[in-house]
Amino acid sequence: MAWNEPGNKGNKDPWGNKGGNDKGPPDLDEVFRNLSKRFGGKGGNSASGQPFNASILIVFAVIALIIWGLSGLYTVKEAERGVLLRFGQHIGEVSSGLHWKATFIDEVYTVDVETFRSIPASGSMLTSDENVVKVELVVQYSVSDAYSYLFSAVEANESLREATDSALRYVIGHNRMDDILTTGRDAIRRDTWKELERIIEPYKLGLQIRDVNFLPARPPEEVKDAFDDAISAQEDEQRFIREAEAYAREIEPKARGQVERMVQQANAYKEREVLEAQGKVARFEKLLPEYKAAPAVTRNRLYLDAMQTVMSDTNKVLIDAKNNGNLMYLPLDKLMDATNSSRQEAEPEVERHVNSVSTNSVNTPITSMSSDGRLSREERLRQGRN
Numbered sequence: 072m073a074w075n076e077p078g079n080k081g082n083k084d085p086w087g088n089k090g091g092n093d094k095g096p097p098d099l100d101e102v103f104r105n106l107s108k109r110f111g112g113k114g115g116n117s118a119s120g121q122p123f124n125a126s127i128l129i130v131f132a133v134i135a136l137i138i139w140g141l142s143g144l145y146t147v148k149e150a151e152r153g154v155l156l157r158f159g160q161h162i163g164e165v166s167s168g169l170h171w172k173a174t175f176i177d178e179v180y181t182v183d184v185e186t187f188r189s190i191p192a193s194g195s196m197l198t199s200d201e202n203v204v205k206v207e208l209v210v211q212y213s214v215s216d217a218y219s220y221l222f223s224a225v226e227a228n229e230s231l232r233e234a235t236d237s238a239l240r241y242v243i244g245h246n247r248m249d250d251i252l253t254t255g256r257d258a259i260r261r262d263t264w265k266e267l268e269r270i271i272e273p274y275k276l277g278l279q280i281r282d283v284n285f286l287p288a289r290p291p292e293e294v295k296d297a298f299d300d301a302i303s304a305q306e307d308e309q310r311f312i313r314e315a316e317a318y319a320r321e322i323e324p325k326a327r328g329q330v331e332r333m334v335q336q337a338n339a340y341k342e343r344e345v346l347e348a349q350g351k352v353a354r355f356e357k358l359l360p361e362y363k364a365a366p367a368v369t370r371n372r373l374y375l376d377a378m379q380t381v382m383s384d385t386n387k388v389l390i391d392a393k394n395n396g397n398l399m400y401l402p403l404d405k406l407m408d409a410t411n412s413s414r415q416e417a418e419p420e421v422e423r424h425v426n427s428v429s430t431n432s433v434n435t436p437i438t439s440m441s442s443d444g445r446l447s448r449e450e451r452l453r454q455g456r457n
Contacts (some may be wrong), residue, residue, distance in 0.1 A: 142174045149184040152217045161218055182217040187281055188288040190228070192235045204249040206262065208285040210235050212278050219277030227276040238266040251288050252298060255307050 146169050147153045153165030156178045165179060172179055193207040203286045212231065224230045242262045246255060264283040271278065290298040362369040 076120040082434050085281045139174055140171075143172045143177075145170055145172060145179060146178075147181055148183075150183050152184045153179045153181045154218050154221055155179050161222075164217060165227065180217075180221055182214055184214045184217060187211050187213050188228075190232050190235055192232070194236070194240075196240050196243040198243060198247055198248045198251060200247045203291055204243070204248055204251055205289045205291075206239065206243060208239050208289075209284040209286065210267065211282040211284070212279060213278050214277055215279040216275075216277035219275050221277075223275045223277060227278060230274060230276055231271060231278055233269055236268055238263050241266055248290070249301075252290060253302055255290075256285055264431055418438065 127150070136425060147165055147167045149167045154160045155165050155172070157173075157176060159178075162177075170179070190210045190212070191207065192210065193205070195203050195205050198204055210231070220227050245253065245262075246259055249255075251259060260283050263285065264280060267283070268280055269332070272446055289295070358369065358373075
């Protein structure tokens with residue numbers, strides 16, 4: 072049976088009305104009037120008739136003020152910078168440490184400005200020679216201006232990602248595939264860095280590019296083997312070039328030293344010849360007065376000196392065989408060679424008999440000539456007697 076059906080004598084009103092009297096929900100106006108009378112009614116009395124103490128309100132206000140003040144304390148980490156806004160207007164930046172802000176008036180947004188962040192970029196791109204190459208790039212950056220990073224763009228990181236992809240495609244589209252895969256990687260890295268900074272500069276994202284890493288590019292799988300062979304050949308070329316440069320660096324100092332030595336020898340030879348020529352000129356100038364005084368004697372002297380000089384360098388022996396017969400020959404040339412080699416005086420004599428073509432069988436002893444090509448005194452006397 073329902074609680075409000077006729078005949079229900081129990082007190083089963085869900086709102087707690089006894090006797091079945093339904094007065095409905097409490098009147099809100101009545102509630103507010105009661106509160107107004109309790110805290111500030113007429114005569115300063117509460118609803119119970121007790122006087123109201125104003126110090127209670129002061130205590131509540133002080134507690135609320137303390138809570139409000141403590142809620143404004145905040146800390147900025149060492150690697151962060153805080154952006155301070157007052158009623159939405161930028162006031163300045165806050166350094167690391169403990170700070171205070173007016174709650175509900177000031178707002179602080181912290182940004183990490185020292186950590187290096189990275190954004191990758193990759194994809195299959197078309198080169199200037201109409202080839203497709205797979206490239207990968209990693210950009211490292213950091214926040215340089217916290218306010219611009221937060222409020223100059225909706226999402227600075229996504230803007231930088233799109234700018235990186237655009238710069239990379241632009242640079243790849245202006246280079247040949249061979250350069251991208253081999254020797255032109257460093258130039259592509261620098262050009263991409265420069266192009267990326269040019270793109271993001273007007274947007275003032277508050278970001279600074281720290282480094283650009285251009286990873287090794289790959290050709291399409293269909294032609295990968297051919298390009299691997301080409302790269303190997305280019306590496307061999309570079310290796311041969313380095314070996315040739317090393318050989319040139321090794322040979323060049325030796326060649327320069329040899330050239331310097333030859334120059335010094337030529338200069339020394341030149342000075343020696345000049346001095347010898349000057350000496351000969353001086354000697355002939357001294358002989359000129361003597362030649363004018365006794366021309367015949369001077370000519371004979373000059374002739375003998377010249378013959379001595381010429382004959383001292385020959386190993387031939389001149390023999391005056393006026394009387395035909397067997398001659399005894401001393402090998403003076405060999406004796407002189409032995410003397411020069413051992414630097415000792417050689418005394419043994421070796422006799423040889425030479426058969427004369429003449430019919431005379433008289434053996435005539437031959438006395439050796441002196442080292443200057445002149446006959447000995449005994450030989451001259453013998454020839455005089457004959």
